[in-house]
Amino acid sequence: MAMTGVLRPGHAQLRVLDLEVSRKFYRDVIGLVETGTDKQGRVYFKCWDERDHHSVVLREADTAGIDFVGYKVLDRATLDQLERDVRAYGLETERVPAGDLLETGERVRFQLPTGHLFELYADKKHVGNGLGQVNPAPWGPDSERGMAPTRLDHCLLYGTNIAANKKLFTEVLGFYLVERILGPKEAGEPEVAIFLACSHKTHDIAFVEYPEPGKLHHLSFRMPTWERVLRAGDIMGMNNVPIDIGPTRHGTTRGETIYAWDPSGNRFETFCGGYDPYPDVEPITWTHDGFGHGLDYPNGKLHESFLTIVT
Ligand code: M3P
Ligand code: FE
Incomplete structure (x- = not known):
């Protein structure tokens, strides 16, 4: 099998200021599928074409931001091995019991x-995308509500010492540097x-150096087409969702994109x-002088808000 180890971004838990406002926003405006609420009151969502139980978890809190991100690994043996590898590398690990999420x-x-x-985790219930496993239709009602991204694509996180993250992700977790x-x-x-992939995508996770640890720049949702990114922009307009940048194209990763803020001020991307990189690609470099086009290729512009606002 070609894909082993860490497979993909599996979940992110976001802090939101008003759970009911956020529930409506993620369900009706972004167009995620609500899949449950737990005893702590956390609300669970998946993107319509994801098969596992959830990818976005909302927790009400006094401040916005991200509690944690989780990546799915191939199986339990892989999970045990990666746990040993991370410990051997010198980091402490903790096991969060099954059923906590x-x-x-x-x-x-x-x-x-x-x-x-x-x-890292190996098991999450397969709930399917509502279209069945036999002779499925290409889309259904859940793909037609709100912006309707197909999946959680990546996250971009701001924090201290990205050089140490790069070492951990490339030497222990099996990721490779793309840009x-x-x-x-x-x-x-x-x-x-740094933009790092564990798969065949331009990034499964990215980090930006920042003086404060643990910050969220954005969660990115995958759209099937550029047309659908533009339509997501229409839906942002109809709902007065504040936009940071776009619609435009990044030079970095060549993605077509809009960035906007959820009602708590957490930035999200429709992308x-x-x-299609492979692990043997030579990474692409953007110089400081070239980065205006890296950020916004047509405009060649460094957007102050994009570079400085995080939660
Ligand atoms: C993305 C992306 C920066 C570029 C970000 C790029 C930090 O979010 O999805 O390609 O300048
Ligand atoms: Fe992104």
Whole structure:
């Protein structure tokens, strides 16, 4: 089998300021499928074409931001091996019991050098996409409500010491570097952003160097087409959703995109396109001078809000 180890982003738990307002927003405006509420009051969603029970979990809190992200691994043997590898590398790990998140098996949790809580897990209930496993229709009612992204694509996290994250992800977790952004020449061109893949995508996770640990820049939702990204923009307009950037195309990862804010101020992305890297690609580099086009290719512009606002 070609794909082993860590498979994909599986879930993210977001802090939201008003659960009912956020529930409506994620369900009716973004168009996710609500799949449950747990004893703690957390609300669970999946994107319509995801097969596992959930990918987005909302927790009401006084501040916005991200509690943790979880990545699905191939099987339990892989989970046990990666847990040993992370410990041998020198990080402490914790097992979160099965059932702590609805319909989810044990999770191995550890803190990244950037301050984020990161989890690996092997088991989550298969609930399907509503279209069945035999002779399925190509789409159904859940793909036609709101923006209706197909899946949770990646997250971009801001934090301290991304160089240490790069080492952990590439040497222990089996990710590879696809693109990177360099700082100014005067500073010795340090890597200020890294885009890492565990699959055949331009990024499954990305990090930006930032003085504060544990910050969320955005959760990204995959759209099937550019047309659907533009339609997501129409839906943002109809619902007065504040937009940060777009519709436009990044130079970095070549994605077509809109960034906007949820009612709590957590940024999200509706994203499509990119290209298909393999683990043997030579990473693409964006210099400090070229980064305006990296961020917004047509406009070649560094957007202040995009670079500085995080939750
Ligand atoms: C993306 C993406 C930065 C670029 C971000 C790119 C931090 O979010 O999905 O390609 O400049
Ligand atoms: Fe993104």
